[in-house]
Amino acid sequence: MRKTVCWRKVCLILPVDWRVKEEIKNHIVTTRKKTRQIMVGNVPVGGDAPIAVQSMTTTKTDDVAATVAQILQLEQAGCEIIRVAVPDMAAAEAVRAIKKSIHIPLIVDIHFDHRLALASAAAGADGLRINPGNIGSKKNVSAVVDCARDLGLPIRIGVNAGSLEKRILKKHEGVTAAAMVESALGHVKLLTDLDFQNIKISLKASDVPRTIEAYELLSSTVDYPLHVGVTEAGGLYAGIVKSALGIGSLLMAGIGDTIRVSLTRDPVEEIRVGYEILKSLGIRIHGPEIISCPTCGRCDINLFNIAERVEKALLNTSAPIKVAIMGCVVNGPGEAREADVGIAGGDGKGILFKKGKIVKSFAQDKLVDVLLEAVASFEQAYERKLKKDVK
């Protein structure tokens, strides 16, 4: 376990844009488990690299226009690695056209048919998610490994609690964390027997305790980078809670090199939740952090509506600004004194405050406008500073 890592050195050698560079520069992680580093396209995963946020498309992969449109939306939200399902040759061939229009590494998700892996790799995929134990003969495994080695592609072994081998289920008397780890290690061995180490592993169950136990056990056994998530986590509320607890607990324990929040929703929500988890733990900085009070009997403005409007308006803001939206002018500035900018309102008046100090008062109906103006000028100053730093 290492104690503290400064990302400044890492950012000097990575092909990252200046926004990410600033993010990495500010990024301090404590007690993260040391893993090997692999490259998924131009994104490093594991070792000292920032914990990458990824998602999976929900479109039919062979519908190139729809898939590209969704990936571009995900990029805008901050997605760093995207995975697409490749159930047939049409999807594998679509990878070539998709790659031409996107800017982040693309991983192909393949089950059982090694020819789809070979075709997708030839079409330009940046990584393969395939379980070598499920693709037939040693000859098939060997063909995929040779192809991945030649093209420098990592292979993610993805074990799901729902699809463990019968032999392992019998031995462990059910789907236990140890059974999941044994399954993953079996797949790993097929690759390492062929001297292939460019590996990433995930172990997903749909319940939090088993997911955590399985990753903890795996992390104490191997040093391959780990892709962390809770699978089939559910709709918005259940999914967010399970992901925050599962992914969050593992990250707090120093486990996890890339995360995927799994929601039965637009995948853009997965990216937003992923960053909220990382931001809450102080692991990565990504866009604004909104602080808003729950309101109480002192509040006489419609704070729920104001908070919703501000949240929507700031969805694509990149500056790491702390924004407060508070329900009363008496306690609001003090309760949110850590905020870079904040508003509070009541009695027909609105106030703008910075770091707890009131800087302006105005008519209450201008609350949202004034706050958004203050955020915009913070963002402009932030971008000017970054450009200057990068020069």
Ligand code: SF4
């Ligand atoms: S800021 Fe004011 S309205 Fe909001 S919870 Fe505190 S006292 Fe209540």
